[in-house]
Amino acid sequence: MNFPKELKYSKEHEWIKVEGKRATIGITDFAQSQLGDVVFVELPNTGRTVKAGETFSVVESVKAVSDIYAPVSGTVVAVNEKLNDTPEAVNLSPYEDAWIAVIEMSDPGELEGLLDSGAYEQFTAEGGH
Amino acid sequence: MIRSYLPHTEADRQAMLGVIGVHSAQELFADIPPNLRLARSLDLPAAMAEPELARHLQDMAKSNASLEDYACFLGAGSYDHYIPSVVDHVIRRSEFYTAYTQYQPEIAQGYLQALWEYQSMICEITGMEAANASMYDGGTALAEAAMAACGAVGRNEVIVAGTVHPHYRTLLGTYSIDKGYQIKEAAWAEGVTDLPKLEQQVSSATAAVLIQMPNFFGCLEDVKAIADIAHAKGALLVAAVNPISLGVLEAPGLLGADLVAGEGQPLGLSTSFGGPYLGFFAASEKLLRKMPGRIVGQTTDHEGTRGFVLTLQAREQHIRREKAVSNICSNEALCALTAAVYLSSVGKGGFRQIAELCLNKAHYAYSRLTALKGWRTEFFSPFFHEFVLHCDQPVAEINRALLAKKIIGGLDLEHYYPELAGCMLIAVTEKRTRADIDRLAAALEAMV
Numbered sequence: 001m002n003f004p005k006e007l008k009y010s011k012e013h014e015w016i017k018v019e020g021k022r023a024t025i026g027i028t029d030f031a032q033s034q035l036g037d038v039v040f041v042e043l044p045n046t047g048r049t050v051k052a053g054e055t056f057s058v059v060e061s062v063k064a065v066s067d068i069y070a071p072v073s074g075t076v077v078a079v080n081e082k083l084n085d086t087p088e089a090v091n092l093s094p095y096e097d098a099w100i101a102v103i104e105m106s107d108p109g110e111l112e113g114l115l116d117s118g119a120y121e122q123f124t125a126e127g128g129h
Numbered sequence: 130m131i132r133s134y135l136p137h138t139e140a141d142r143q144a145m146l147g148v149i150g151v152h153s154a155q156e157l158f159a160d161i162p163p164n165l166r167l168a169r170s171l172d173l174p175a176a177m178a179e180p181e182l183a184r185h186l187q188d189m190a191k192s193n194a195s196l197e198d199y200a201c202f203l204g205a206g207s208y209d210h211y212i213p214s215v216v217d218h219v220i221r222r223s224e225f226y227t228a229y230t231q232y233q234p235e236i237a238q239g240y241l242q243a244l245w246e247y248q249s250m251i252c253e254i255t256g257m258e259a260a261n262a263s264m265y266d267g268g269t270a271l272a273e274a275a276m277a278a279c280g281a282v283g284r285n286e287v288i289v290a291g292t293v294h295p296h297y298r299t300l301l302g303t304y305s306i307d308k309g310y311q312i313k314e315a316a317w318a319e320g321v322t323d324l325p326k327l328e329q330q331v332s333s334a335t336a337a338v339l340i341q342m343p344n345f346f347g348c349l350e351d352v353k354a355i356a357d358i359a360h361a362k363g364a365l366l367v368a369a370v371n372p373i374s375l376g377v378l379e380a381p382g383l384l385g386a387d388l389v390a391g392e393g394q395p396l397g398l399s400t401s402f403g404g405p406y407l408g409f410f411a412a413s414e415k416l417l418r419k420m421p422g423r424i425v426g427q428t429t430d431h432e433g434t435r436g437f438v439l440t441l442q443a444r445e446q447h448i449r450r451e452k453a454v455s456n457i458c459s460n461e462a463l464c465a466l467t468a469a470v471y472l473s474s475v476g477k478g479g480f481r482q483i484a485e486l487c488l489n490k491a492h493y494a495y496s497r498l499t500a501l502k503g504w505r506t507e508f509f510s511p512f513f514h515e516f517v518l519h520c521d522q523p524v525a526e527i528n529r530a531l532l533a534k535k536i537i538g539g540l541d542l543e544h545y546y547p548e549l550a551g552c553m554l555i556a557v558t559e560k561r562t563r564a565d566i567d568r569l570a571a572a573l574e575a576m577v
Contacts, residue, residue, distance in 0.1 A: 060418075
């Protein structure tokens with residue numbers, strides 16, 4: 001199980017890579033292992049305004065359909081169109097190829113509420129709920 | 130001796146009541162307030178012996194008129210087509226006829242395969258990439274398509290052509306009460322959607338433009354131009370199509386439709402006083418996951434043998450009820466099967482031939498009737514097998530006179546379109562013979 005140090009994490013099992021005001025978001029290695037084979041990712045529309053905690057994407061696996069919650073508020077400025085054709089990237093490369101969207105943050109202060117890799121690893125060790 | 134068909138004797142009933150400690154059936158129903166109980170026997174005539182009863186029912190049935198005895202020129206969404214004999218023989222097999230919720234792959238491979246074949250045929254005739262296993266009827270399929278479009282585009286305004294079947298538009302309104310989408314109507318001229326006005330109406334708030342092809346008046350809409358207008362604003366095109374017309378007309382999927390819905394009744398289902406009918410629903414692959422209802426998929430089992438299962442169920446309402454695009458879970462499997470048997474029995478060539486016969490006979494009827502004194506064409510637009518004529522006498526009177534001559538006339542349009550008072554919507558299917566059409570023309574001529 002991989003928990004990259006440079007990322008932040010949410011308790012809904014999303015990872016966040018922060019570069020200035022831009023936050024790139026995907027789902028964690030732990031999340032993809034729980035979901036099983038991913039068959040579809042529903043991407044948000046670019047230009048959409050999202051609030052932290054709001055559903056903004058859906059990941060469908062052979063077992064289940066899971067909502068992906070925006071870990072921060074802001075505007076969706078990019079989405080990973082490649083996932084339309086290769087949803088399995090979520091299983092194979094959750095932190096690299098399978099980023100879902102980039103959000104231009106409206107309130108970077110929200111990052112304070114997120115976990116670092118150590119805390120997130122601890123959280124998953126306790127079951128991740 | 131008259132035997133009862135009820136399995137329990139009085140002694141059986143007393144024994145059962147005794148076990149649970151009550152004395153009578155009335156006592157068993159004590160929880161139902163007295164004012165809600167029927168305190169008398171049912172108002173039925175005395176019992177009859179079976180031969181007597183059969184005779185009584187036959188006498189009652191004789192007062193029904195059937196389309197076998199009348200030449201029918203009434204369409205407006207329900208059409209009198211010939212149904213090949215094989216259709217009834219196949220669908221009445223008990224494996225099909227009595228099957229209920231046929232979705233368990235362990236037990237329903239035959240039915241699942243038949244539904245998969247149905248989906249494949251719907252895809253083929255509509256030019257779409259995916260179809261569901263059926264919906265209630267054309268109207269609900271169109272309303273479901275409107276909802277799917279709103280969900281896919283993330284907008285909540287739909288523009289429906291005024292040339293779409295009035296019942297479908299009413300149904301669309303009913304669905305919108307709960308779903309909260311806004312409906313605007315597009316104007317029409319010469320029996321087809323007014324394109325310049327539509328272009329002004331479609332905006333960045335529009336999720337979809339809904340049209341019917343051929344439309345309610347039988348006229349042919351410019352599907353491609355309407356698709357371009359919708360797509361230019363990021364909206365989808367939803368087309369309700371008459372499947373028989375697809376024997377001669379270009380498939381909506383190849384003209385830019387994103388979702389195709391329609392009434393499958395013309396595919397081997399009798400008019401049956403309005404139902405049960407068959408809603409078919411097809412989508413582009415991009416919108417596959419927005420499609421309501423059930424989808425049957427083909428796969429292989431662990432031994433590599435071909436098999437069929439319901440698929441993509443994760444998007445279905447019983448998995449994510451609150452997030453589902455639609456909460457419909459019923460379908461019309463036996464009617465879908467009927468359509469599949471019909472299409473396979475007529476074959477590609479037959480399908481085209483049926484459409485050509487409809488087209489040619491309707492145009493023959495049109496030329497005969499427009500030549501009559503007091504009758505004139507209402508719209509100068511191309512049509513498939515249905516057309517609107519204006520007559521100098523009240524339509525209701527004409528229809529009454531025709532009925533006396535064993536002819537069912539066309540629909541009086543005034544009720545649905547007050548501006549079309551005095552207009553009749555006439556349908557001609559392949560079942561109408563030249564003699565039927567000539568008889569209609571002669572009957573109308575005699576009235577002038």
